[in-house]
Amino acid sequence: MSDAAFDKIAILGIGLLGSSIAHAVNAYGGAKHVALWDVSDDVRDRARRVLGDGVTDSGRAAVSDADCVILCTPVGVFSDVTQNIAEALKPGAILTDVGSVKAIPAADMTAHCPDGVHVIPGHPIAGTEQSGPEAGFASLFQDAWHILTPVHAATDEYGAALERLVSFWKRLGAKVETMDPVRHDRVLAITSHLPHLIAYNIVSTAYDMESVEQGEVVKYSAGGFRDFTRIAASDPVMWRDVFLNNKDAVLETLGRFSEDLAALQRAIRWGDGETLMKEFSRARGIRAAIIDAGLDTAEADFGRRHIDPNSKE
Numbered sequence: 001m002s003d004a005a006f007d008k009i010a011i012l013g014i015g016l017l018g019s020s021i022a023h024a025v026n027a028y029g030g031a032k033h034v035a036l037w038d039v040s041d042d043v044r045d046r047a048r049r050v051l052g053d054g055v056t057d058s059g060r061a062a063v064s065d066a067d068c069v070i071l072c073t074p075v076g077v078f079s080d081v082t083q084n085i086a087e088a089l090k091p092g093a094i095l096t097d098v099g100s101v102k103a104i105p106a107a108d109m110t111a112h113c114p115d116g117v118h119v120i121p122g123h124p125i126a127g128t129e130q131s132g133p134e135a136g137f138a139s140l141f142q143d144a145w146h147i148l149t150p151v152h153a154a155t156d157e158y159g160a161a162l163e164r165l166v167s168f169w170k171r172l173g174a175k176v177e178t179m180d181p182v183r184h185d186r187v188l189a190i191t192s193h194l195p196h197l198i199a200y201n202i203v204s205t206a207y208d209m210e211s212v213e214q215g216e217v218v219k220y221s222a223g224g225f226r227d228f229t230r231i232a233a234s235d236p237v238m239w240r241d242v243f244l245n246n247k248d249a250v251l252e253t254l255g256r257f258s259e260d261l262a263a264l265q266r267a268i269r270w271g272d273g274e275t276l277m278k279e280f281s282r283a284r285g286i287r288a289a290i291i292d293a294g295l296d297t298a299e300a301d302f303g304r305r306h307i308d309p310n311s312k313e
Helices: 016-026 041-051 058-061 075-090 103-112 156-170 181-209 214-219 223-232 236-245 247-269 273-292
Strands: 008-013 031-037 069-072 094-097 122-124 144-147 173-179
Touching: 008 016, 008 058, 008 156, 016 031, 016 122, 031 041, 058 075, 058 156, 069 075, 069 181, 069 223, 075 103, 075 236, 094 103, 094 122, 103 122, 103 181, 122 156, 144 156, 156 173, 156 247, 181 223, 181 247, 236 247, 247 273
Parallel strands: 008 031, 008 069, 069 094, 144 173
Antiparallel strands: 122 144
């Protein structure tokens, strides 16, 4: 692994993404050594069973001598985690993350990061609704976008660190782009955050409707509702922190969504089929564009299994 971007990386937080990074490094390279840590004793014990003896009992021990430290914890604790490990970070190291929100968490990381450590926030557009160290798999990042949102001035040293991080993620199979943190948060508010909020709300509404029994909701679930339940099965702690840390962009997007939903409500009330056809046809075109871009397949998704293609199953 002589062409590895880093000698040692440290992964803090051993859930789906953290464990997937470890698996990916073992499969595809990118770093010679991987150290992992999680605040939960139970998670660390489970991680040792699936990831081996690279799991440490201390965040500071994990980051010691690490060239790159990747925060895979909920974004709401970035400030505390960074403050806890700051003294153990070596000069010249890179501090990055995998959070779905960038602006506020980046500020939290920077506030406690010592001089000489390069903060380069990141976000892999990859994941499943599963969580925990057992959920990770090596090919998660293959052909997925990874967005980096640099926050420091473009000095030669910072630029070199950015190039190393880009090389690392490309080694794991990702397609890398850079973006302004605020821009990132506005884009993800519509493509990821709002859909999750809607999914949580629809599933809760279905269970709260007095005219529908809970058993009927499960028994007669059609494809659309099933997809919403899959999204709503995502880690509630992670998504709580996402909404609290990206509230401005989410509320702005939610306001636009509410206006558009009200327009559809009026069309249904007044029997305006022309408006309904126009909006439904436009939405269908966006679905076709996603398939053409290679971000999904037109294959029927009734119970489709989403697993690691490299697994032996």
